[in-house]
Amino acid sequence: MNLAYFRKSSFDRKTTVEKLTEEAKAKGLTILATTELPGKNGTVVHMCNPTWIGNLVASDKNLLGLLPCSVAVIEKDGEVTVGVGSPTVLGSVSQHPAIKGIAEEADKTLKSIVHSSAGVGPLKATGVKLYSTTTCPYCTMEATWLDEKKVTYQKVMVDIDQRAADEMVKKTGQMGVPVTTITYEGGEEEHIIGFDKARLTEILEV
Numbered sequence: 001m002n003l004a005y006f007r008k009s010s011f012d013r014k015t016t017v018e019k020l021t022e023e024a025k026a027k028g029l030t031i032l033a034t035t036e037l038p039g040k041n042g043t044v045v046h047m048c049n050p051t052w053i054g055n056l057v058a059s060d061k062n063l064l065g066l067l068p069c070s071v072a073v074i075e076k077d078g079e080v081t082v083g084v085g086s087p088t089v090l091g092s093v094s095q096h097p098a099i100k101g102i103a104e105e106a107d108k109t110l111k112s113i114v115h116s117s118a119g120v121g122p123l124k125a126t127g128v129k130l131y132s133t134t135t136c137p138y139c140t141m142e143a144t145w146l147d148e149k150k151v152t153y154q155k156v157m158v159d160i161d162q163r164a165a166d167e168m169v170k171k172t173g174q175m176g177v178p179v180t181t182i183t184y185e186g187g188e189e190e191h192i193i194g195f196d197k198a199r200l201t202e203i204l205e206v
Contacts, residue, residue: 005111006083010119013075016082017043020071020117027109032069042074049109052102056090059098066090067102068110073117082118084110092193104198125203127183128153131168134160139178142195149206 009016021031024047032046048069056067068085087110091103115121130146130153132139146153158165158177168179172191180192182203192199200206 003089004083004085005114006081007114007118007120007123009073009080009082009117011080011117013043013073013080016073016080016117017045019119020045020073020082020113023113023116024071027113029109029113037072037074041076042072044070044072046070049106052106055098056102059096059102060094063090063094063099066093067106071110071113071117082114084114088199123184123186123188125182126185127181128204129181129183130155131158131164131177131179131181132156133158133177136177138195142178142180142200145195145197145200149204151204151206 011019017034021034024031024045028051029047029049032048035044035046036042037044046069052067053064056064066087066089068087071082071084073080073082087103087106090106091100094100111122128146128151130139130143132143132155134157143155156164158168168177169175171181171189172179172193174191174193176193178195180196180200182190182192184190190203
C-alpha cells in the first residue's frame with residue numbers, strides 16, 4: 001500500500017500551487033493555510049472537506065489523523081512534484097462502510113486535484129501481480145475475475161515460493177493473501193490488500 005501519491009508537474013512550482021489552490025476550491029475543499037518548507041524548496045497547502053471530517057468524526061473520531069488534509073508541491077533538482085497522503089490507509093484500517101466511503105471519495109478527489117494541478121492524467125497500470133496460495137478461496141475468486149475481465153497478470157504462490165513470499169512481506173508488510181501489486185508507468189507500485197473488486201475495477205478500467 002502506498003502511503004502517498006506523487007506526480008511530476010508540467011508547470012513551475014508557483015503555477016502548480018496556484019492551480020492546486022484553484023482546483024481544491026472548485027472541488028469543495030476549504031483552504032486553511034499555506035506553509036513554505038525550510039530551504040524554500042516546497043509549498044504545502046493545508047485543506048479540508050468539512051463533510052469528510054464531519055462524517056469521519058461521527059463514525060470514528062480516533063481515525064481523524066489518517067485523513068489527508070495537506071498537499072505538497074516540492075521542487076528538487078529542477079523538477080516539481082505534487083502529492084498527497086493516500087486515503088487508502090484510512091480505508092484499510094476500518095470495515096465501517098461510512099469510513100470506506102469517505103476514503104474512496106477522498107482518494108478520487110485528491111488524486112484528481114493532483115492531476116489537474118500537475119497538468120497530467122491518471123497513472124496507467126502496466127503490470128499486475130497476484131500473490132496467492134494454493135488453498136486461498138479469495139485468491140481463486142480474484143484470479144477467476146481477472147481471467148473473466150481478460151486482464152494479463154502474473155500469479156505467484158507464496159506457500160510454495162519462499163522468495164515470492166519474502167518479496168510480498170517486504171513490500172507490503174502483509175502475510176495474508178490475496179495481495180495484488182499494480183505496477184504503473186514510471187515504476188510506481190500500489191499494493192491492494194484482499195480482493196478489492198471496486199479498486200481493481202477502477203485501476204484496470206474494466
